[in-house]
Amino acid sequence: ELKVEQNPLFLSMQEGKNYTIYCNYSTTSDRLYWYRQDPGKSLESLFVLLSNGAVKQEGRLMASLDTKARLSTLHITAAVHDLSATYFCAVGSNSGYALNFGKGTSLLVTP
Amino acid sequence: DVKVTQSSRYLVKRTGEKVFLECVQDMDHENMFWYRQDPGLGLRLIYFSYDVKMKEKGDIPEGYSVSREKKERFSLILESASTNQTSMYLCASSSPHARAGYTFGSGTRLTVV
Numbered sequence: 188e189l190k191v192e193q194n195p196l197f198l199s200m201q202e203g204k205n206y207t208i209y210c211n212y213s214t215t216s217d218r219l220y221w222y223r224q225d226p227g228k229s230l231e232s233l234f235v236l237l238s239n240g241a242v243k244q245e246g247r248l249m250a251s252l253d254t255k256a257r258l259s260t261l262h263i264t265a266a267v268h269d270l271s272a273t274y275f276c277a278v279g280s281n282s283g284y285a286l287n288f289g290k291g292t293s294l295l296v297t298p
Numbered sequence: 299d300v301k302v303t304q305s306s307r308y309l310v311k312r313t314g315e316k317v318f319l320e321c322v323q324d325m326d327h328e329n330m331f332w333y334r335q336d337p338g339l340g341l342r343l344i345y346f347s348y349d350v351k352m353k354e355k356g357d358i359p360e361g362y363s364v365s366r367e368k369k370e371r372f373s374l375i376l377e378s379a380s381t382n383q384t385s386m387y388l389c390a391s392s393s394p395h396a397r398a399g400y401t402f403g404s405g406t407r408l409t410v411v
Contacts, residue, residue, distance in 0.1 A: 290340035
């Protein structure tokens with residue numbers, strides 16, 4: 188069974204600081220996804236990572252994938268309040284259709 | 299703009315009622331999924347479908363069934379609603395093998411009283 192673990196689950200950080208969210212998964216996969224969820228809203232796709240060494244950047248967020256270590260990171264640079272949300276990573280099984288989600292990281296950026 | 303549409307944003311039902319949650323996508327996607335989201339538990343897969351009239355159980359199918367009579371529509375059915383089925387229900391769709399990931403609907407917050 189594919190397990191996906193995110194840490195930390197809760198993160199409070201000051202504006203302007205940098206931080207990294209980690210996503211570990213338990214079995215081989217070559218596709219990993221990051222989603223953002225605002226309170227009361229659905230999930231919005233942020234990044235699609237489909238190969239070892241893939242790196243994607245959008246604004247203050249950068250995601251990377253190391254398939255050998257079974258690890259993805261979501262790095263936040265110079266955080267701003269608008270980044271406050273819950274971030275989920277999801278991993279695709281090589282044998283199935285469905286994605287397995289981590290429990291999410293609830294990020295709060297404070298002044 | 300591609301969309302996954304869930305018919306209700308908020309729903310309140312009584313214990314024992316039969317509840318239908320509807321999801322429609324306009325992307326001609328083969329795969330459709332139903333998840334429930336609960337605080338501290340993340341997203342848990344209830345059922346998914348990879349083709350019309352095909353369905354597969356996810357991690358927590360008990361108390362639920364699904365129907366997919368047309369490619370664009372995937373319905374989640376709570377046969378006899380119970381209070382422990384109070385949750386946010388998320389529908390998603392994807393192309394085969396989901397290389398591009400999912401597109402999610404806006405969610406239905408169901409309260410069973």
